[in-house]
Amino acid sequence: MTSIPEPRKVASGASEILHHEGYDEAIRSPFVPAIRTVSNARLVFISGVTGAPVYHDHPHVASVIDAVPADIDGQVQILFDNLDHALRAAGAQRSDVVGLTRFFTNIDEDQDVVNRVQGEWFGGHIPTSTTVQITRLATDPRLRLEIQAVAAVPAD
Template sequence: MTRLSHVSPPGIAPGNGYSHVVTATGRLVVISGQIALDEHGALVGGADPAAQARQVFENLQRCLAAAGAGFADVAKLTYFLTDVGFLPAVRVVRDEFLGAGPRPASSLVQVVALARPDLLIEVEALAVLPG
């Protein structure tokens, strides 16, 4: 079982769907930023941020599985959005994949652009597996 501990520090407002502090013991898994491309390199979702987010989280799920991990093993997610207005749609999809329970630590950055002009969302992950 993964050794993740989610800490709510006193004096810090609760996070909306994330933990402020996650400590872990084990083997680190680093997942590069995932974008809304399918296995053939075709864009999924067009200009729809929810559809792009779904593909991004499906890609993250595949990457985690390749390392023997799942979303329960994720200690940190970093979101890059070309428009912070996409956040509500991203949160809905995130919740579908992460389910109930403690949330990983998270950071969100609005960026001017991603690797391609048709990409709206990129998400990277850090997971921890038992040592």
Template structure:
């Protein structure tokens, strides 16, 4: 898997942050071994890292889109989502798809608004 992509992990414009789709890959760029149960938490950890790279945090997220190759993984997604985000959780859309890059089973993208502190 290549770490070379023609887009950034996250892009900030003023107080808005758009996070590109994050797969459940490890630091080596390989999918986390173990299928959905390993990839899903890893995808959210990668989302967190992308947010931090532009000065945002998971508390700033207002919308999440999750793509699943097996929509029956939705219950597992809900568990990870509830652990990752504190109340009030951001809006979310979950979409079943035929395939994802590199054979991944879950991909997460997000929109955030960075609040002035």
């Protein structure tokens, strides 16, 4: 019978990483199966961000996207910059992120690049994550990725 690892506190102290039977430290993964928030956490829900400016007109103006790089490398760097802005506005940091929902328009072409950049951006912290491939993003068909996040911030 495999022993189940004890919960491990996430860097912020507002949540714990949970593993279950079958956990193997040797397996490299960009997500963990579960994170439990503790009672002193404030939850922050961050709308989906892309490589486009967070603040843009509705209806969308195609010329705004003209300045966004067409490649996933460029888009994902801007996306994580946008996520940093939202986290800072909420008084949160990267290690407070407990969940991501990632929407790709082409997983086969883009997922390895995004996983690498995401791993570097988090610097060892690993949130829960769900990845979905969709036909297109609502903002503009040239955008390749959108990420929605939830953070658990220690209460003041």
